[in-house]
Amino acid sequence: MTSRPDLALLTADDGTRFRDLDHDGVMAPFEDPRLLPDERAADLTSRLSLEEKAGLMFHSIIEMSPDGEPLTGPGMIATMGTEDMVLRRRITHANVHALASSGRATARWANTVQEMAAQGPHSIPVTISSDPRHSMVQNEGAAFSAGVMSAWPEPLGLAALDSPEAVREFADIARREYRAVGIHAALHPQIDLATEPRWGRQFHTFGPDAERVSRIAEAYLDGFQLTAELGPESVACMAKHFPGGGPQKDGEDPHFPYGREQVYPGGRFEMHLEPFRAAIARGVSALMPYYGMPVGLVRNGEAIEEVGFGYNRQVITQILREELGFDGVVCTDWGLVTDMHAMGKPLPARTWGVEHLDADERIIKAVGAGVDQFGGEECPERIVALVRDGRIDEARIDASVRRLLRVKFQLGLFDDPFVDEDAAEQIVGLEEFRESGARAQAASVIVLKNGADARAATAGQAPAAERGAASAAERSTASAATLGPVVLPLPADERRVYVEGFSEAAASRLGTVVADPADADLAVVRLAEPFDPRDDLLLESFFHQGSLEYRPGLVARLRTVAEQVPLIVDATLLRPAILAPIAEIATVLVGSAGVSDDALVDALTGAVEPIGTLPFEIPSSMDAVRASLTDVPGGTADPTFPARFRAGS
Template sequence: MSMALYMQGPRVIKKLESHMPAASSAVAADTLTAQDGTRFRDLNGNGTMEPYEDPRLSTTERVADLVARLSLAEKAGLMFHTQVVATADGRVSNVPIRPGRAGAADLVGGKLITHLNVIEMPGPRAMARWQNAVQELAAQNPHGIPVTLSTDPRHGFGHNAAASFAAADFSAWPDQIGFAAIGDADLVRRFGDVARREYVAVGIRAALHPSVDLATEPRWARQYTTFGQDGELAGRLVVAYVEGFQGATLGPRSVACITKHFPGGGPQRDGEDPHFPYGREQIYPGGRFDEHLAPFRAAMAAGTAGLMPYYGIPMGLELHGEPIEEIGFGFNRQIITGLLRERLGYDGVVCSDWGLVTDAQARDGSRRLPARAWGAEQLTPRERVRRIVEAGCDQMGGEECVEILIDLVESGDIPESRIDESARRLLGVKFDLGLFDNPFVSEDEAATVVGAPGFVAEGLAAQARAMVALTPLDALPVRPARLHLDGLDAAAAAGAADIVDDPRDADLIVVRIAAPWEARDTYMLESGFHAGSLEFAEADIARILDLAAMAPTALVVGLDRPAVLTPFLDAEITLLAEFGASDRAVLDVVLGVAEPEGRLPFDLPRSMAAVELSLPDVPGDTADALFRAGYAASSTAGITDLR
């Protein structure tokens, strides 16, 4: 079928126009009353309440009716989950996110794609207006399938834009690794509930999180989005996380979780990430595959709506006496169908990670990123799509090549019944979320709920709780009158003490520094990944030690992954770790306004030599670690209200 042919239809005639919403009243635009008094959205525009439009019927009944009505193009559109930019003016733009891609108007009105991953987002009111416009555009399609908007995490500190975003208008909480440091399932559940409310207010109904990979390779760049190295803790916290976002069951106020990266993305060879060709291989020299799988079992038991496989190739892996093909997890039928579907009995949505089929290019054309078709590099895009679908995935993340899937079905290479299987799963989530009955949101509610003062205060308190005292806090002056700040904004200390420029004039020096990494910028996205050595540069070590010789010093290290802190241990420095915190939260802890309650969620190694000798799939095996997971220094310092 040609692209032009499947883009036609009487209800798609305005597909390339920009649409302004009718705000929260848009729900009434196509709402009718059946003869028995039932109110329904007339999604196919025929004036009759079809079973899939009937809000009284079960999800199973509505899905069965709708799947039988859909064209192949509509079903194919369900199986792609791609990226868009939400515009500040609230209009559905046709500007692509990067070269060679379609804009939101063409994706929804032309390609009939109904799962959109929002990358850039305006303020809450504008975001609500834009999402309503997207839903109005989708309602013009033949059966009016509503759009599901998704996002990567947006409530932390955005260390890596390829994996998460800074909170911006949303309330800011610790990064996921910070919740592991606190270890409080009730707090995780509360966070999930707050984040759910903020997401729902602007129309986001799917979370491309949490990550339950185990942080067993100290160099891996994605550890800050995990629950640390302990599988039992990760399993306990992911249950609370899913409950907070989804509730007891998916419903009209839920956010569906897509838990990742099945079957565990932590054991990377040399700690390199499989976003890039040099990080393709996952290895299990310690034989711990099942340990990495365990948190996913917990997520499935909690009812996670979806799972996402990672990019990596399982190297030398054997399960139940069967060698596993050395091809990326998203292409791997033994993993997706054999292990996940058949052995573990999972019947939820499986969405591949982003970009398994086609290459990507930065907006300015300066960097490229090859398709993460590891083990399938020699296959054509058509062959890759076929392998992904045959493996058992329901969606292709970050792709929009619907024409390839349509051609595969029309040529007989993939039976349409296989497409129907995925369509049923994907539509079931949309019905459960209530999107068919009301996909619209209130601009006023969005402006009120997102970043509500109470939510912001809860997030700030959690940031401080997540910090870990690595050495006792008793050595810090209780009421420092003069502070010298290095790496912190002086505004965060307003009212607490005078800020001095010369560290020799200070009663207390506070240094904030990120864990070290090696800068790389060959591939698109690569500069955002903190990879390589965990050792600080000699110049940074010397500078900090020089400061510590001038006045009492607190060194606060941002541990998005472990760092080698050995050079600072013998100096008279108070060491603290933070896992996603504002300068205000950091100073609250240093100045005694808040108490750090965290414990290390992973080992801190003594040297890179020890890291290089450790096994990437084994937690806590770094020889003679400086600090072990679960460690926190005791302190007798009290809480003092200085503000």
């Protein structure tokens, strides 16, 4: 097969080459590549049927087979086949979930989808979007692991680097991989300020510091969008979740009914707007309001309606459009109108504060609030009926359609929506990209406690060669003589190492692996983040929420290990875990957010210097967390480690 489909360009009377998008052999203004995106969008809006306009206002989930074939029916979460979505319902914004097993196969799928779209009356290309997919965490409702693409730290890990240059490098590489396989829009960055330590969505934020988050957001947009005015090489970003999703009551996420309330006991609503002000100034193409509803929020003497932000006219029209001057796309978070049922579990529509409204009334309220597009929904027929019944003005629909089409024209999709399948195979997961991602992972590791001389460690810590009938004191003295201080970077000594949470290959780089800490010179343990497991509603098991404390049995077992051998602990910090009991017993303690086993070994051994600093503070207890103000960064009593901490700095 050819590397990409033929564009089949025609030539106008004046010699201009163009795609005959409406299949009539004549170059209409919207087909003229010389005109500005706004001009082309206005012309095409005037030509579209109501059904085509309504289809543009929905951003649905799309899936493919592992070998890159479009689905002919529903998928794991997608409720319909690709042809039904694109040709029958005219939905031309699609959030892709799992990719195919290779860059070539994914690119082939994207080209097939665009060939399908070209059969429509105006050949409206499909804008293919993606949640984050360049790191470790797999969450079907929020993010995907890197797979064939290069792997980088989670956004919290990028924040730990505190380097706009590193973030810009990541975003540029991710942009190139996205565009290679036909992905044109990023449903990120997530620039919420993570001020509630328990919140389960903060692993994809850049932490709670408004100044740091704003700087990182600007670099992120520079790398993905390239310029304030999108172009054919750009990936259009949808920053989220306006006006800031961090202040969730008790840290519960509003994907679920028990997390619908967002509160501001510290009066910091304006602070949460700061990263969005920065993103708007940088030309972000779209914004996504969150599900949560503000409770008790008063701004400029006016009480804000207690309804979800996607339904809130005061927030979307008055603050975002009129006050902040944003004229880009506003797309709701997924599932604001209809209930979901997938993977054997239900998930109610996130209709917080408007539960009494039926589906049509919810659409009317959201459109009236200023929404341009409904994420995760696929019911354009409802908008068609509402317009024809006079319940929504078609001129209001046209305003949203022009914004949505403008982005497609800016991205060059009407002129060329296809990708080179051969190039995709070469670009995606390029070794240079993988190496850059691995270096960033290792560098993002945060050293929180760095070592003690083996002689000062707990009695009984000694190299296995000296064990046997010797006393604890004798073994400890032998350990000091043989291995010296247990401190990073670890020297290239011959050692026996007991490990937990490592792949076999990565563990072998630390020394000879033994099964019993009593036989080891050193123990290295990777800890998953603590949380309260939940699995009643769809996606709930993916959201790690609740307590930040490690189970007492785990702490007791690690204490036993530490009594036998020097202990190095890596704590996964997708939320700020309560580290005090671990810091007490570990000789070396580091934290990481999206770091592979091999990258962690690089950091521990000094192959890459770990320079990460804490993106948030580490609370001393759950009581301190519960007593803190939900919308205020830090502020817990007697934190174990302050924000921006790194041992030795």
